[in-house]
Amino acid sequence: NGEKLTLGIESTCDETGAALVAGKTRLIANVVATSMDEYARYGGIIPEIASRAHLESFLPVVTSALDQAGAKLEDVDQIGVAAGPGLIGSLAVGIAGAKALATATGKPLYGVNHVIGHLAVDQLVNGTIELPAVGLVVSGGHTNLLLITDFGAPGGIRELGGTLDDASGEAFDKVGRVLGLPYPGGPHVDRLSREGTLHAIDFPRGLAGAKYAKTHPYDFSFSGLKTAVARWVDGLERTPEVRNRPDFTKDFSATKEGKPWLPVAEICKGFSESVNDSLVTKTMQALADTGAKTLVVGGGYSANSRLREWLGKECEANGVTLRIPPLKFCTDNGAQIAAITAAVAEAREPSAPDFSPVSALDL
Ligand code: KG4
Numbered sequence: 001n002g003e004k005l006t007l008g009i010e011s012t013c014d015e016t017g018a019a020l021v022a023g024k025t026r027l028i029a030n031v032v033a034t035s036m037d038e039y040a041r042y043g044g045i046i047p048e049i050a051s052r053a054h055l056e057s058f059l060p061v062v063t064s065a066l067d068q069a070g071a072k073l074e075d076v077d078q079i080g081v082a083a084g085p086g087l088i089g090s091l092a093v094g095i096a097g098a099k100a101l102a103t104a105t106g107k108p109l110y111g112v113n114h115v116i117g118h119l120a121v122d123q124l125v126n127g128t129i130e131l132p133a134v135g136l137v138v139s140g141g142h143t144n145l146l147l148i149t150d151f152g153a154p155g156g157i158r159e160l161g162g163t164l165d166d167a168s169g170e171a172f173d174k175v176g177r178v179l180g181l182p183y184p185g186g187p188h189v190d191r192l193s194r195e196g197t198l199h200a201i202d203f204p205r206g207l208a209g210a211k212y213a214k215t216h217p218y219d220f221s222f223s224g225l226k227t228a229v230a231r232w233v234d235g236l237e238r239t240p241e242v243r244n245r246p247d248f249t250k251d252f253s254a255t256k257e258g259k260p261w262l263p264v265a266e267i268c269k270g271f272s273e274s275v276n277d278s279l280v281t282k283t284m285q286a287l288a289d290t291g292a293k294t295l296v297v298g299g300g301y302s303a304n305s306r307l308r309e310w311l312g313k314e315c316e317a318n319g320v321t322l323r324i325p326p327l328k329f330c331t332d333n334g335a336q337i338a339a340i341t342a343a344v345a346e347a348r349e350p351s352a353p354d355f356s357p358v359s360a361l362d363l
């Protein structure tokens with residue numbers, strides 16, 4: 001029926017993904033394998049393990065996506081692969097695989113931006129996004145504010161700002177580690193924060209207020225906040241009353257009579273409030289400044305309950321349409337790459353055959 005069939009391949013971090021999209025928005029297959037389970041005992045991703053897992057999963061994942069769609073590789077019209085940003089070894093495996101498929105079939109290959117894919121993917125689930133839109137990408141690896149006027153055309157995406165240090169999910173994971181919670185700590189910190197009392201403990205906001213309104217209006221910084229939390233916990237640890245308690249343990253998730261004996265929930269609450277205040281305040285500012293009436297949110301951190309609640313309230317109050325894809329499309333996947341490839345392929349030439357991964361990819 002003239003609709004092009006796009007194969008999207010994702011391998012920027014620890015997920016190997018392949019998906020097929022017909023036309024620009026019809027998702028017909030989506031398969032993801034992850035090596036996340038390997039990292040709990042290390043407390044973080046080990047790039048070498050991730051690269052090897054991509055190598056093992058690449059063909060099975062692509063094959064299973066084609067099977068799911070009832071398609072053959074020859075039926076595919078164009079192939080897209082995430083060119084970055086991400087772990088260089090992980091990217092290299094996906095790109096080498098995608099080049100092999102493109103060369104074998106003679107199909108055009110596009111190296112595309114993974115971050116923009118996090119936003120474009122929403123169109124596969126919730127339909128075409130009204131532009132211009134502000135995009136907020138929040139995950140363990142990225143925290144970006146973007147202005148989207150066109151998903152595919154060169155210059156259609158402008159970076160308004162981003163984190164100067166840790167990503168929002170990364171900051172949550174680091175605080176989780178300080179509190180002795182399992183990796184990744186983000187969801188645990190989020191869960192505990194819901195049991196805390198607002199303002200019981202307040203932490204500073206990074207790059208906030210008039211001082212930064214001109215120089216960093218849409219930028220974020222979370223590493224000072226993470227240090228503030230660590231210091232707060234250390235301070236408690238060092239008081240002899242706490243240290244000499246017979247039940248003292250570094251495992252702060254430990255409970256006494258069913259309750260955590262450090263104010264873990266209060267710490268999580270104060271920390272979560274600080275991160276989300278920065279995210280919401282700067283995102284709403286970007287919407288006001290650009291006049292965009294749509295906000296698209298993507299990335300694994302968009303699971304955060306406080307962010308969802310807060311953005312929902314602010315968008316409603318300001319007449320902004322809030323678009324957040326279901327969680328399985330927020331974490332890394334092939335569908336996001338197929339979605340952005342379908343848009344890019346209409347506006348650009350295929351990538352040169354010698355293109356390389358870019359670990360810190362420009363937009
Ligand atoms: O997009 P994603 O699955 O992986 C990449 O980073 O690419 O995002 C995972 C990140 C982790 O840092 C995880 O701790 C965080 O998102 N995360 C959360 C929540 N769910 C996942 N952080 C805070 N609250 C949550 N509910």
Ligand code: ZN
Binds near residue numbers: 118139141331332
């Ligand atoms: Zn991602």
